[in-house]
Amino acid sequence: MINIKEDEKLNVLNHSCAHVLAQAIKHLYPEAKFWVGPVIESGFYYDIDLGDIVIKEEDFPKIEKEMKKIVKDGKRIVRHELTKQEALDKFKDDPYKIDLISRMDEESTVISCYTQGDFTDLCRGPHVETVKACKNFKLLKVSGAYWKGDKNNKVLQRIYGICFPTEEELAKHLEELKEAKERDHRKIGKDLDIFFMNDLVGKGLPMYLPNGYIIWEELENYIKNKEKKLGYQHVLTPPLGNVELYKTSGHWEHYKDNMFPKMEVEGEEFVLRPMNCPHHMMIYANAIHSYRDLPIRIGEIARDCRFEASGALKGIERTRSFCQNDAHLFVTPEQIESEFTSVVNLILETYKQLNITNYTFELSLRDPEDKVKYHNDDEMWNMAEDTLRKVLDNIGIAYTEKIGEAAFYGPKLDVQVKPAVGNEITISTCQLDFCLPAKFNLTYIDKDGSKKTPVVLHRAVFGSIDRFIAYYLEETKGALPLWLSPVQLNVIPVNNAYHLEYAQEIFEKLKSAGFRVELDDREEKLGYKIRESQTRKIPYSLILGQNEVDAQTISYRKYSTTDTVTLNIDDFIKQIKFEKDNYK
RNA sequence: GCCAAAUUAGUUUAAUGGUAAAACAAGGCACUCGUAAUGCUUAGCUGUGAGUUCGAUUCUCGCAUUUGGCACCA
Numbered sequence: 001m002i003n004i005k006e007d008e009k010l011n012v013l014n015h016s017c018a019h020v021l022a023q024a025i026k027h028l029y030p031e032a033k034f035w036v037g038p039v040i041e042s043g044f045y046y047d048i049d050l051g052d053i054v055i056k057e058e059d060f061p062k063i064e065k066e067m068k069k070i071v072k073d074g075k076r077i078v079r080h081e082l083t084k085q086e087a088l089d090k091f092k093d094d095p096y097k098i099d100l101i102s103r104m105d106e107e108s109t110v111i112s113c114y115t116q117g118d119f120t121d122l123c124r125g126p127h128v129e130t131v132k133a134c135k136n137f138k139l140l141k142v143s144g145a146y147w148k149g150d151k152n153n154k155v156l157q158r159i160y161g162i163c164f165p166t167e168e169e170l171a172k173h174l175e176e177l178k179e180a181k182e183r184d185h186r187k188i189g190k191d192l193d194i195f196f197m198n199d200l201v202g203k204g205l206p207m208y209l210p211n212g213y214i215i216w217e218e219l220e221n222y223i224k225n226k227e228k229k230l231g232y233q234h235v236l237t238p239p240l241g242n243v244e245l246y247k248t249s250g251h252w253e254h255y256k257d258n259m260f261p262k263m264e265v266e267g268e269e270f271v272l273r274p275m276n277c278p279h280h281m282m283i284y285a286n287a288i289h290s291y292r293d294l295p296i297r298i299g300e301i302a303r304d305c306r307f308e309a310s311g312a313l314k315g316i317e318r319t320r321s322f323c324q325n326d327a328h329l330f331v332t333p334e335q336i337e338s339e340f341t342s343v344v345n346l347i348l349e350t351y352k353q354l355n356i357t358n359y360t361f362e363l364s365l366r367d368p369e370d371k372v373k374y375h376n377d378d379e380m381w382n383m384a385e386d387t388l389r390k391v392l393d394n395i396g397i398a399y400t401e402k403i404g405e406a407a408f409y410g411p412k413l414d415v416q417v418k419p420a421v422g423n424e425i426t427i428s429t430c431q432l433d434f435c436l437p438a439k440f441n442l443t444y445i446d447k448d449g450s451k452k453t454p455v456v457l458h459r460a461v462f463g464s465i466d467r468f469i470a471y472y473l474e475e476t477k478g479a480l481p482l483w484l485s486p487v488q489l490n491v492i493p494v495n496n497a498y499h500l501e502y503a504q505e506i507f508e509k510l511k512s513a514g515f516r517v518e519l520d521d522r523e524e525k526l527g528y529k530i531r532e533s534q535t536r537k538i539p540y541s542l543i544l545g546q547n548e549v550d551a552q553t554i555s556y557r558k559y560s561t562t563d564t565v566t567l568n569i570d571d572f573i574k575q576i577k578f579e580k581d582n583y584k
Numbered sequence: 585g586c587c588a589a590a591u592u593a594g595u596u597u598a599a600u601g602g603u604a605a606a607a608c609a610a611g612g613c614a615c616u617c618g619u620a621a622u623g624c625u626u627a628g629c630u631g632u633g634a635g636u637u638c639g640a641u642u643c644u645c646g647c648a649u650u651u652g653g654c655a656c657c658a
Contacts, residue, residue: 045653056588057652143653144587151655155587158653186651190595199631199649255658275658309585309656310649318657407658426657458658494618523616531620545618557619564619 001176001418003041004162011039016077016127017134017163018044023119024066025159029053034121035096035147035156043162047145049096055157060139063159067137074132075117079125087111087122097122136170137163140177180420185470186315188478192486192537194469195316204313204320206466211486214516218484219465220301223325226346226461232299232327237279239303243269249278249436254373254408260307272305277433277458280328281440284454289444294454295335299327301465317419317470325462330442330454340391340430343459347415347428348397350461353583356475359427361397362414363388367404375409380434385411388432407458409435420474427471431458479537479559483580489517490533494526494545503544506554506569513573515580534559540576 004010018037021044025032029050037046048055055063082090084106090113091097100122104111114123116131128134139161147153164170181187189195194212201207208216224234243262246252251259251274260272273279280298289296305321312318331339351359365385366374374381388411392399399413406412412431416424433456443451462468472480482488489510493503500521507519518538520529526543533541543555543564555566567575 054588058589141652142588145654146586149655151586155654157587160653197649203649251658258656258658277658306657311585311654312656313650405657409658412658421652423653429658431658492619495616497616525615525617525622526619527617528621529619534620541619543619547618555619562619 001042001180002173004043005039005041010164012126013128013133013165014039014044014163015123015125016131017137017161018046019077019114019116019119019121019123019127020067020070020131020134020137021046021063021139021159021161022048022121023070023116024063025050026119027066027070028063033094033096036100037121043140043160045158045160047147047156047158049154049156055142055159057142060142064137064139067134070117071131071135073117074130076130077114077116077127079127080113080115082111082113084111087113090120091122133165134163136165136167137161138170138174183474183477184315184420185317185473188473189315189470192478194473194486202320203310204308204318206316206319206321212469214486215469215480215484216465219462219468220325222483223350223461224299224301226350227297227299227327230297230342230346231295232297234299234301235280235283237276237283237300237302238273239305240270240272241279243271245278245282246271246273248439249281250375250408250439251275251278258306258308260305274304274306276300276302276304276324276326277328277436277456278440280326281436281442281456284328284330284442285440289330289454291332291444291446291452294444295329295331295339297327297329300324302326304464314422315470316466317422317425319466322464322466324464325460325468327459329457329459330437330444331457332444332446332452333455336387336432336455336457337391337394339457340388340432341395343430343457344391344395344397344413347430347461350428351415354472355481356417356472358475359415359417361392361399362405362416363392363399363401364405364407364412364414365401365403366406366411370404373408374406375435377435381411384432384434388413407431407433409433412458417471419471425467425471427463427468428461429459429463433458479539481583482539482576483583485537485539486516487518487536487538488515488580489540489542489576490529490536490538491517491519491542491544492526492529492533493521494543496521496523498546499544499549502549506542506544509569510573513577515576530557 004014022034022037025048031051033049035047035049037044084101084104087101088098091101101111112124113120114125114127139159141160143158144155145158147156162173164173192211193209194215195206195208197203197206243252255274259274262269262271280300283298284296301323303321303323308318308320313320329339366381392413410431410433412429414426415428417427418424437453437456442454444454446452491503491507491510493499503519503521507517510517530541537559539559541557543557548554553566553568554572555564556572557564
């Protein structure tokens, strides 16, 4: 998918198109006041205050028509530079522009505005020569957006659009948007019977069907096996806990709004757990530890419940109940670097084996100004953040730093991916924590016999298994690799009357070789069964007819291919066994 | 939660202020089939609660859920 923001030419074109949109809005709604109209990855938007008037998507044709008229008129876009006072005078009737101008520093900023015909907008530019260039555009969506992104502010109307130099590029982009909807995990999940939701159960609470649970189980086994090899020990802890547990950890203070409300029974207060750190802290605290025992790596496929805002819920990508592939590594300060490195390598290896290539690393740091959200200990933060930087630089991976995105207890490394629809999401995370172990008085006995506080690494490779399945379904368009496919092989006799017996024999052989295999012995025509096998994205369809019976072979067709390969069954089993285990 | 929109059969979609339609799926019957849909047939639906109306799936309002953004995302 194209990134408009990063392409200089598209960037300028789209920004100019935002001005055309604003001009058209001004023509149609003279009362309109404008906030900002920046370029984003997928085009541009403009935030507009229209008072009580609400723009709906059904108004787009009207607005687009006015935009076309402006484009056709082909006015030049002319730049003027102003002093701060001139700018304040010029836009004196526009509170939004006054807000922008008054925050500009005259020394360092050249204040400029751009005029096209009867429309002038405060803008740093640059722009295309004339509005003629903005010919191939499309308005995409409209929504409310809080002024300055603050939910306490007024809601402005945000109109999104996109513009390309040619009609073909625009058409291609619109086609891509349509395709993205086709690979949305919510559609695939329904089509392939992977998961569903039910109003009576509750929103944001996905239920996995047999097909979905097979994927789940395979992923769970895959990651647990990898973790075991790295010395992780897996545990099982309850999905709720006493409120005091979260008061001790600080989560109650920091994340209460994201937790389901507490429930009282027999005078005791409980909450559904939103994360597993406190439970794992208590696992550590259950025994006395020597420096020789560290690092201790506690892993769990753990169910968590978070009270996500209803508007944030999205398929199995963002839910109110999910399972983290969680682990907490209790380490000495000297071990931070090697353990953190090992986690990053585990993430990289997993992605490589699963053939995931489109991701970016983000180093999430605290906002030093935000003393409320973040545990207040400058020295701790500086040390933690420096350590993470050092490890990442050593491994040599590229990352971007994000201020104010850290967890309250420490900085973190997040792996971000882009889903088919919507904003970037975090898949893997590794967080460094100097804070919680002290709150729980965790200790180990060091060489000199003194008690020391361990450092904790919180990490999740799949993030949540739910979210990972969502992402992976979209990456693969539902055509999962052999080892993850709910049904791996479909055995189809050409004619039940003559070939069913042989098909059953082959079916049994594949089954006893450990494959998930189906025998399609319905009284249907071959073409029908093949078609269904393909739409279900089953990796291998085996066609068995007289040719195969006579030669004692099998013929198979791989998903999304049309050619047929004929082999003897033992060679075929050898081949698919290799394919199934090859990812490890 | 906020700004909007949507909700019709298991699924995808059509239509309507006066007994709601089609395709696929499901059941039945026939066809005995060589690489993406054999034919016939049966059953099945207007999210929910109010209001307007002689009559509402259709109009209005509330609620629920979903979708697109915003905000949030340990």
